[in-house]
Amino acid sequence: MTPADxxxxxxxxxxxxxxxxxxxxxxxxxxxxxxVRQIAQEYDIDFKGSVPPKPLSVGV
Incomplete structure (x- = not known):
């Protein structure tokens, strides 16, 4: 599927x-x-994109 599709x-x-x-x-x-963000903005929809996982803190 292309971006346009x-x-x-x-x-x-x-x-x-x-x-x-x-x-x-x-x-x-x-x-x-x-x-997806562009489409959400066009239709005034709240977009919560994926967020990379936070690194674990070990021994803190």
Missing amino acids: LKAYLDNLIRKNLQISTMIWGPPGIGKSSI
């Missing part, structure tokens, strides 16, 4: 108010979160 897919879900779970998978750095 992903954007069109997400646009369609939102316009039709289809509330389904969607997994977006791919290697790091290809823009998955950026596309």
Whole structure:
């Protein structure tokens, strides 16, 4: 799926108010979160992107 295809897919879900779970998978750095963030801003939807895990503190 190209970035344009992903954007069109997400646009369609939102316009039709289809509330389904969607997994977006791919290697790091290809823009998955950026596309979702862009769509969320266009539709004024709160977006909470993935956050990398915090390192464990051992012996502190």
